[in-house]
Amino acid sequence: xxxxxxxxxxxxxxxxxxxxxxxxxxxxxxxxxxxxxxxxxxxxxxxxxxxxxxxxxxxxxxxxxxxxxxxxxxxxxxxxxxxxxxxxxxxxxxxxxxxxxxxxxxxxxxxxxxxxxxxxxxxxxxxxxxxxxxxxxxxxxxxxxxxxxxxxxxxxxxxxxxxxxxxxxxxxxxxxxxxxxxxxxxxxxxxxxxxxxxxxxxxxxxxxxxxxxxxxxxxxxxxxxxxxxxxxxxxxxxxxxxxxxxxxxxxxxxxxxxxxxxxxxxxxxxxxxxxxxxxxxxxxxxxxxxxxxxxxxxxxxxxxxxxxxxxxxxxxxxxxxxxxxxxxxxxxxxxxxxxxxxxxxxxxxxxxxxxxxxxxxxxxxxxxxxxxxxxxxxxxxxxxxxxxxxxxxxxxxxxxxxxxxxxxxxxxxxxxxxxxxxxxxxxxxxxxxxxxxxxxxxxxxxxxxxxxxxxxxxxxxxxxxxxxxxxxxxxxxxxxxxxxxxxxxxxxxxxxxxxxxxxxxxxxxxxxxxxxxxxxxxxxxxxxxxxxxxxxxxxxxxxxxxxxxxxxxxxxxxxxxxxxxxxxxxxxxxxxxxxxxxxxx
Numbered sequence: 324x325x326x327x328x329x330x331x332x333x334x335x336x337x338x339x340x341x342x343x344x345x346x347x348x349x350x351x352x353x354x355x356x357x358x359x360x361x362x363x364x365x366x367x368x369x370x371x372x373x374x375x376x377x378x379x380x381x382x383x384x385x386x387x388x389x390x391x392x393x394x395x396x397x398x399x400x401x402x403x404x405x406x407x408x409x410x411x412x413x414x415x416x417x418x419x420x421x422x423x424x425x426x427x428x429x430x431x432x433x434x435x436x437x438x439x440x441x442x443x444x445x446x447x448x449x450x451x452x453x454x455x456x457x458x459x460x461x462x463x464x465x466x467x468x469x470x471x472x473x474x475x476x477x478x479x480x481x482x483x484x485x486x487x488x489x490x491x492x493x494x495x496x497x498x499x500x501x502x503x504x505x506x507x508x509x510x511x512x513x514x515x516x517x518x519x520x521x522x523x524x525x526x527x528x529x530x531x532x533x534x535x536x537x538x539x540x541x542x543x544x545x546x547x548x549x550x551x552x553x554x555x556x557x558x559x560x561x562x563x564x565x566x567x568x569x570x571x572x573x574x575x576x577x578x579x580x581x582x583x584x585x586x587x588x589x590x591x592x593x594x595x596x597x598x599x600x601x602x603x604x605x606x607x608x609x610x611x612x613x614x615x616x617x618x619x620x621x622x623x624x625x626x627x628x629x630x631x632x633x634x635x636x637x638x639x640x641x642x643x644x645x646x647x648x649x650x651x652x653x654x655x656x657x658x659x660x661x662x663x664x665x666x667x668x669x670x671x672x673x674x675x676x677x678x679x680x681x682x683x684x685x686x687x688x689x690x691x692x693x694x695x696x697x698x699x700x701x702x703x704x705x706x707x708x709x710x711x712x713x714x715x716x717x718x719x720x721x722x723x724x725x726x727x728x729x730x731x732x733x734x735x736x737x738x739x740x741x742x743x744x745x746x747x748x749x750x751x752x753x754x755x756x757x758x759x760x761x762x763x764x765x766x767x768x769x770x771x772x773x774x775x776x777x778x779x780x781x782x783x784x785x786x787x788x789x790x791x792x793x794x795x796x797x798x799x800x801x802x803x804x805x806x807x808x809x810x811x812x813x814x815x816x817x818x819x820x821x822x823x824x825x826x827x828x829x830x831x832x833x834x835x836x837x838x839x840x841x842x843x844x845x846x847x848x849x850x851x852x853x854x855x856x857x858x859x860x861x862x863x864x865x866x867x868x869x870x871x872x873x874x875x876x877x878x879x880x881x882x883x884x885x886x887x888x889x890x891x892x893x894x895x896x897x898x899x900x901x902x903x904x905x906x907x908x
Contacts, residue, residue, distance in 0.1 A: 340365045340381040341671060344652070347387030350659060352394060352630040352643045355622035357659075362392055364650040367670035371646050387654055390665055393625055394642050395423030395651030396607040398593055399632035400495070400524060400547045400566050403444070403455075404431035404842050405595035405873075407789070407835065407851050410448035410455060415682055416598070416848040418453050419675030420606040421664045423651035425453065426636055428494035428524065430460035434792045435840040436697055437463070437474030438484065443697060445489050452669040452682075454651075456636060458494035458524060459484040461512050465497055465792040466882040469902055470890035472793035473700060473765045478511035485519050491636065492522035496543050497792075497883040499527040500900040503534045513541040522636070525563070528885060529554050539563065545635070547571075547592050548884075549733055552579050559587040564635055567627070568594040569613050570733050570870065577618035589627040590635060597873050598848055599855035605678070611662040621659040697840040701788060701818050702766040703796055706810035711760060711803040713750040713772040715905070720745060723907040725894055726774035727759065727879065727887050731868050734878040738887040738896070740907050741774045753802055760806065761880060761891050762796040764788060764841070769891035773905060775799060775879075780866040782825050783832075784809040788818040788841035789873075791881040795891045799876065805829045818842065820873075822861035833861035 342364040349360045349372060363371040363379055373379060403413045403425075410427075417425075427448075432440040441459070448455035459481050464472035476484075484490060493516035496502060501509040516523050527538055528548035539561060546558055547566035552575050559565050559580070567576070567589060580586060591610045605612075607628055614624045633642030640649045650671035656663045667675035674681055704710070721744050728739040744751045752758050756774040763769035784800025786809035796813065800806035805823045812821035812831050818841025821834040835854040837844050844851045855873075862872045869875040882888045882895040889895070893902035 338365075338370070338380065340370050340379060341383065343379065343381035343384045344387050344392060344654070345375065345384055347390045347392045347654065349392045349644050350622070350625060352626045357391065360392075362644060362652070364668070364671045367650055369644065369646055369648050369650050369652075372644060385666070389656070391655040391659055392644055393653050393655060393659075394629040394644055394648075395653055395667070395669065396421045396628045397424040397632035397636065397638070397642065398422055398607055399426050399590045399635045400545070400592040401425055401427060401594055401596075402429065402431060403427045404429060406598045406601060407837060407842070407844050407855060408598055408848055409839065409843060409845065410444055411451055412848045412851070414448070414451035414453035414455065415680040416601055417606045418667055418669055419664070419678055419680045420601065420608045421653040421667050421675070422606045423453060423653075423667070423669045424456070424633070424636070424638065424641065426456045426458055426492060428458040428460060428492075430463065430465075430494055430792055431789070431794065431842050432697070432840045433460045433476070434463050434465070434472040434474060435700060435794050435842060437476065438480065440474075440697060440840060441484060441487075445487065448489075452672060452674045454669075455489070456492070457487075457490045458492035458522075459490055460494040461509075462497045462792070462883065466890070466895065466900070467498075467508060469895055470793050470880075470882055470892055471763050471765060471767050471769060471795070478508065478515050481512055482515040482519070485516060485521055492524055495524045495526040495547070496541075497526040499525070499530055499538055499883070500898070502541055502543070503530070503537045504900075510541070513543065517542040526883070531557055535561070547594055552576050555579065556583070559583075564588055564590060564631075566590045566592045567614070568592050569610055572610070572613050572617040574618050577614075581618070586623065588631045588634070589623075590632040591624065591627045592632075595871070595874050597855045597859070598852040599859060602848070602852040603856075608662045608664060612660075615660045615662070624662075625659065698817060698838050701764050701796065701814050701841055703762055703764050703814060706807050706814055708803040708807040710762075711758070711798070711800075711806045713752055713758065714748055715745060715750055716748065717745045717906070719747070724750070724774055725887070725903060725905055725907050726756070726776050727889065729775065729777040729869075729875060729879075732870050734874055734881070735885055736879065736887050739776050741776065743774070757799060757801050758806070759879060759889055760798045761790070761889050762798070762810075763891040764794070764796045767891070769795075771889055771891060771893060773889050773894055778866055778868070783829070783865050784823045785820065785862060785865070785867070785876060786810040786813045787820040787877060788813060789820060789837060790877050790879070793880065793890065794841055795880065797877070797880055799879070802829075820858050822858055822865065824861070824865060832864070833857040
C-alpha cells in the first residue's frame with residue numbers, strides 16, 4: 324500500500340460518518356458501469372465512495388447486498404397540479420418512487436389565482452424532503468385575447484416573480500405561435516427571463532425550419548411535447564434539450580436517437596401524472612421502464628433521469644454518486660432495467676421503502692391555509708338542463724358544424740365536421756353526437772358549444788374545472804340531463820371532476836372534489852388516488868378510451884396545443900392562433 328493510500332485509509336477510519344451503505348453496487352452515470360463500493364453519508368452529503376470493506380466508522384449501516392445504488396431521480400419538467408395533490412402530499416408519494424428533485428411549473432393554479440397561488444405553492448412545498456424548484460408560468464392566460472382565466476401575468480409580474488426564492492426558470496413557453504410571430508407580450512416575457520439569466524422552458528410540438536429557428540433565437544432551449552421523429556432529431560441537432568414523456572417514448576424515436584453519431588442530452592420527464600397512476604405504476608421510475616421497453620439501454624435511461632436533468636437545472640451537487648454530492652440516493656432491487664426502488668434517501672434521510680413513504684407522523688391540515696386564498700372560485704349560475712340547450716342564430720334546417728375529433732393516444736384534436744338539424748334556433752344534437760360545453764367560471768359571461776367526434780359513448784357526461792389552462796367549467800356529454808347533473812356536482816364540490824352515467828335517472832358514478840382552486844385536493848394522497856382511480860374507471864366504462872383519460876379530457880380547452888380547441892370565448896384554430904366560427908361554409 325502506498326503512503327497516500329494508507330493516509331487516506333487512516334483518515335476514513337477516524338472520521339465519523341452517519342450512514343454506511345455496504346454490499347451494494349454503484350452505477351456510474353458517467354461511464355455506465357456497475358462497480359462494488361460502499362457509500363458513506365454524513366449529514367446531507369455523500370462523504371465517501373470506497374472499495375468494499377475499507378475501514379470507516381459510521382453510526383448506522385445499511386446492508387445493500389443485491390441492490391444497485393444510483394442517484395436520486397430529477398424531473399426537469401412537470402406540474403404538481405396534474406397529480407391533484409398539494410405539494411406536500413405530492414412530495415411524499417413521489418419521493419418513495421425515487422424522485423428527489425423536481426422543477427414544477429404551476430401554470431394550472433396560477434391561471435386560477437395568479438401570484439397568490441404561486442406564493443402558496445412555494446410555501447406549501449417548503450419543509451418537504453423533496454427539492455421542489457419552480458418555474459414562473461409564462462402564459463397566463465395561455466392564449467391572451469382568446470380566453471378568460473382567473474388571472475393575468477404581465478412581463479413585469481413575471482420579472483419580479485423570477486426573483487422569488489426557489490424560482491429557477493421561466494415555465495414552458497406554450498404560446499409558441501405568438502413567439503414565432505414576434506408578439507410583443509411574449510417577446511417581453513422571454514426578454515426578462517434572458518436578462519435574469521434564468522432557464523427558459525419550451526413547448527412547441529412539431530415546430531420546424533425557420534419557425535423553430537425563430538423560437539430558439541429567443542433563448543427557449545427545451546421541448547417536452549410529442550414530435551414527429553424527424554423533428555425530434557432536428558431539435559436535438561440544434562441543441563434543444565429533448566425531454567421525453569411517456570407519449571413520446573416509442574421504438575422509432577429511440578432507434579433514431581440511438582443511431583446518431585453522438586447521443587444528445589436527453590431528459591425523461593413526467594409532465595402530467597395523476598395520483599392514482601403514481602400510486603399504482605410509479606413516477607419517474609415508471610417513465611424509466613417505458614423508456615427501456617422502447618429500446619433505450621438502461622444506463623442511458625439512468626443518465627436521462629439523473630445527471631442530464633441535474634445539469635439542465637444547474638444543480639452540480641447531484642446526478643452522480645460521488646463524494647461531495649448531495650446524498651439523494653435510490654437503492655434499486657433487481658437489474659437496472661427494472662428501476663424498482665427498494666430504499667430512497669433525500670439529503671441523507673430515508674424517505675421511502677419499497678415504494679411506500681417513510682415519514683414522521685404529522686398533524687393533518689399543516690399545509691398553509693387554503694380556505695381564504697384559493698377556495699370558492701367557481702362563480703357560475705346553478706347548473707340545470709336548460710343551460711345545455713345549444714342555441715344558435717341559424718334558420719331551421721340542416722347545417723354543417725365544426726367539430727373536434729379526439730384520438731386514443733395523445734392530446735391532438737383535429738378539426739372535423741358534422742351535419743346537425745336546427746329547429747327554432749336550437750341545435751338538435753342529442754342522440755346524434757357528443758357535445759362539449761365550456762362555461763366561464765370566474766363571474767364572466769361566456770358559454771361555447773361544439774360537437775365532439777372520435778368516441779363511442781353511452782348515455783352520460785363528465786364535468787370538470789380541471790381544464791387546461793384557464794380551468795373554466797368544461798362539460799362533455801351525450802344528454803343535457805347528464806351534463807347538467809355532472810356540472811352541478813362539480814359546482815357543489817367547489818371544483819373537481821364528476822362522471823355521470825345514464826340519461827333519465829342519471830347517477831353520479833364517480834367524483835373527485837378539488838376545492839383548492841378547483842384543481843387540487845386538500846386530502847391525503849391515498850384518498851385522492853382512490854378518487855382519481857374511480858373517476859378514471861368511470862370514464863373508461865363510459866367509453867372514453869385513452870392512454871391518459873384525464874389529460875385527454877382536460878386539454879380540449881388547451882388553446883395552444885394543436886389543432887382545434889375550445890375556450891369560453893370560441894373555438895380556436897391553434898395553428899392560425901385565431902377564433903373560428905362554429906359553422907362551416
